[in-house]
Amino acid sequence: MTPGAASTMLDDDGRQEQAYFAGFAVTAPDLEPIRSRLAERDIAHHREGARLVVPAGAAFGCTIVFEQG
Amino acid sequence: MQRLRVAPRKDWQAEVERLGFAYHTLGGETYWDESVAYAFSLKEIEEEIEAPTSEIEGLCFAFVERALKDEEILHRLAIPEAQWGLIRDSWQRGDRNLYGRLDLAYDGKGPAKLLEYNADTPTSLFEAAVVQWDWLEQAMARGLISRGSDQFNSLHERLIAVFGQLRHPTPQRMHFTCVQGSSEDKGTVDYLIDCASQAGIDARFTFIEEMGLLADGRFCDGASLPIELLFKLYPWEWLFREQYASALAGSRCQFVEPPWKALVSSKGLLPYLWEMAPGHPNLLPTYFEGDPRCAELGANHVRKPLYSREGANVTLVEGGAVRDSDDGPYGAEGFILQATATLPNLDGNYPVLGSWLVASQPCGLGGPRGYDSDHKEHLALRAALHRAVAPNAYGWPMPETTQARGLDHLVIGVADLDAAGSFYEKLGFRVGARNRHPWGTETSDRPVSGAFLELITIGDATLIPPHAPRSFSFGAFVRDALARGEGMSMQVLESQDAAGDANGFRAAGIGDFEPFFFERQARRPDGSEVRVAFALAFAENPAARDCGFFLCQQLEPQNFWNPAFQQHENKASGLSAVFMVAQEPGRAGELPRGLFGSGELCDAGGGSAPAVAARGASR
Numbered sequence: 105m106t107p108g109a110a111s112t113m114l115d116d117d118g119r120q121e122q123a124y125f126a127g128f129a130v131t132a133p134d135l136e137p138i139r140s141r142l143a144e145r146d147i148a149h150h151r152e153g154a155r156l157v158v159p160a161g162a163a164f165g166c167t168i169v170f171e172q173g
Numbered sequence: 174m175q176r177l178r179v180a181p182r183k184d185w186q187a188e189v190e191r192l193g194f195a196y197h198t199l200g201g202e203t204y205w206d207e208s209v210a211y212a213f214s215l216k217e218i219e220e221e222i223e224a225p226t227s228e229i230e231g232l233c234f235a236f237v238e239r240a241l242k243d244e245e246i247l248h249r250l251a252i253p254e255a256q257w258g259l260i261r262d263s264w265q266r267g268d269r270n271l272y273g274r275l276d277l278a279y280d281g282k283g284p285a286k287l288l289e290y291n292a293d294t295p296t297s298l299f300e301a302a303v304v305q306w307d308w309l310e311q312a313m314a315r316g317l318i319s320r321g322s323d324q325f326n327s328l329h330e331r332l333i334a335v336f337g338q339l340r341h342p343t344p345q346r347m348h349f350t351c352v353q354g355s356s357e358d359k360g361t362v363d364y365l366i367d368c369a370s371q372a373g374i375d376a377r378f379t380f381i382e383e384m385g386l387l388a389d390g391r392f393c394d395g396a397s398l399p400i401e402l403l404f405k406l407y408p409w410e411w412l413f414r415e416q417y418a419s420a421l422a423g424s425r426c427q428f429v430e431p432p433w434k435a436l437v438s439s440k441g442l443l444p445y446l447w448e449m450a451p452g453h454p455n456l457l458p459t460y461f462e463g464d465p466r467c468a469e470l471g472a473n474h475v476r477k478p479l480y481s482r483e484g485a486n487v488t489l490v491e492g493g494a495v496r497d498s499d500d501g502p503y504g505a506e507g508f509i510l511q512a513t514a515t516l517p518n519l520d521g522n523y524p525v526l527g528s529w530l531v532a533s534q535p536c537g538l539g540g541p542r543g544y545d546s547d548h549k550e551h552l553a554l555r556a557a558l559h560r561a562v563a564p565n566a567y568g569w570p571m572p573e574t575t576q577a578r579g580l581d582h583l584v585i586g587v588a589d590l591d592a593a594g595s596f597y598e599k600l601g602f603r604v605g606a607r608n609r610h611p612w613g614t615e616t617s618d619r620p621v622s623g624a625f626l627e628l629i630t631i632g633d634a635t636l637i638p639p640h641a642p643r644s645f646s647f648g649a650f651v652r653d654a655l656a657r658g659e660g661m662s663m664q665v666l667e668s669q670d671a672a673g674d675a676n677g678f679r680a681a682g683i684g685d686f687e688p689f690f691f692e693r694q695a696r697r698p699d700g701s702e703v704r705v706a707f708a709l710a711f712a713e714n715p716a717a718r719d720c721g722f723f724l725c726q727q728l729e730p731q732n733f734w735n736p737a738f739q740q741h742e743n744k745a746s747g748l749s750a751v752f753m754v755a756q757e758p759g760r761a762g763e764l765p766r767g768l769f770g771s772g773e774l775c776d777a778g779g780g781s782a783p784a785v786a787a788r789g790a791s792r
Contacts, residue, residue: 123755165660
């Protein structure tokens with residue numbers, strides 16, 4: 105993952121000097137039901153390529169990525 | 174153990190000077206003598222030197238605990254009463270120690286015997302860490318010793334790693350000091366400055382005579398720069414008696430070695446160790462002078478001052494008569510009498526081994542001094558040690574493991590556990606029961622295909638134990654991470670043997686913590702209660718201090734991993750990646766890369782921009 109992609113997906117502004125855990129990814133066989141669920145429950149999210157990303161700012165400081173698998 | 178004659182390198186003076194080793198010859202006598210080397214078997218190193226060194230260090234820790242609760246001991250060690258608080262505070266804070274050297278009598282036939290512990294200001298470090306390692310490599314390359322040789326020596330790597338761990342967060346600046354006029358002391362300090370610099374620390378030197386005291390009570394260097402973290406190659410017993418001793422406690426300075434080392438650097442330690450572990454195979458019977466039990470030592474013993482340097486004021490008594498003694502200025506604080514150790518007679522030489530510890534972990538051997546046939550100290554360093562084992566048996570930074578570990582769980586700190594639990598429910602994860610840890614944290618788990626997400630918060634902060642030497646406080650780590658902000662703070666991998674993994678971490682220099690065991694009751698889907706239990710092995714990653722890593726051994730896995738708990742409305746089938754953001758992903762990712770096994774972690778950033786390390790992690 106490039107720094108640019110990391111910055112976009114993980115809400116990272118590059119200002120934090122210490123290394124930190126930004127989040128995790130979860131696999132699911134089908135992302136569309138998850139996208140619908142997030143939308144129905146008004147949970148902030150966006151698409152990054154084939155992934156669905158719930159940003160850290162909306163998820164108690166921990167980015168949650170859903171990917172197919 | 175064998176004493177080997179080895180041809181010195183023809184250009185050995187130039188070679189050691191190339192390394193910056195200027196004091197290879199002192200007073201016209203050869204100090205660095207590479208015409209002799211000592212060969213050990215792996216068993217001798219591991220079982221006769223390394224293990225006892227670790228065990229003695231553990232006894233020393235127990236002694237510190239005991240001494241701090243017993244004023245009689247502090248008086249007996251001649252510790253000024255005004256400094257007891259400084260010492261006690263440094264221990265209770267868990268101030269890190271850097272290094273020490275046990276002097277051992279060992280002949281390869283019986284157990285090594287502790288002669289004394291140079292816990293505060295040992296020298297001959299550079300020779301042991303660098304010069305003898307360079308000799309080993311060159312001697313093999315030049316065919317002077319067999320090419321399969323190795324050396325019990327990870328001193329250099331350990332020192333660099335530990336400098337980054339002396340304080341949290343990693344110190345930006347550190348001062349180093351010693352007295353003027355000693356090339357050996359200055360050489361030792363220069364070497365440590367080099368190690369600190371390699372750890373990324375702004376290392377500054379000032380002679381102790383140049384130090385001053387600022388109006389706000391802080392010490393300063395010759396340029397009036399405040400000193401916050403100080404390595405001092407200057408004994409605590411001298412510092413305690415300096416005119417500025419009263420300023421030590423209020424100086425807000427972290428000292429290396431820490432003040433609690435004053436308790437174990439006294440030879441008064443030795444009678445207490447013998448009292449605590451009578452008959453211990455690696456200890457010699459030792460008593461304070463005047464103790465009636467001194468009669469048990471018989472006519473042969475050694476009389477040593479509580480505090481002395483370079484063998485001064487030491488008297489060797491044989492057959493009731495003084496066989497040898499050295500004059501000196503020491504002894505005002507009292508003496509100990511120690512049974513005579515049998516030093517090995519190797520071609521008329523009586524070597525004493527220096528077993529080095531860095532941050533309390535055994536990690537190398539050197540010859541502090543040899544003794545000639547008259548038992549008098551002389552300056553030949555004769556212990557370039559090697560052994561025939563596979564390379565990297567003591568390598569940095571990873572324990573030898575090629576097996577990738579599965580992810581066990583992720584620890585995610587939240588301020589409001591119920592609110593976070595509701596949010597994860599909205600995401601479609603099954604919610605686990607709320608559990609309380611006895612150390613002050615509360616959690617609820619969300620198993621996802623063989624791993625789980627652990628949401629955690631602080632339940633009762635008063636129950637959180639502080640970090641202590643060899644004791645990782647899980648609660649304190651979670652609390653400190655939450656103080657920085659909510660989010661994931663720890664990554665936990667599987668273990669099949671937490672105790673063995675903890676030993677592996679210790680040997681590799683990536684964590685010196687006792688394995689941690691705990692158990693609790695859990696509820697099955699049918700409502701019945703079952704026992705779940707865990708053993709944890711904690712690691713340290715100096716390049717990513719805010720990222721916790723530990724291994725978890727599930728002791729009742731059948732009670733923990735219940736398929737019914739792993740069915741989620743969002744159909745989550747596994748945890749596939751963990752994202753770590755780091756300015757230097759290569760450095761920060763070393764530890765997880767090693768724990769996961771090679772090739773399991775990919776970092777893809779570069780240059781000075783932040784980058785991300787990600788890793789597939791589901792089972």
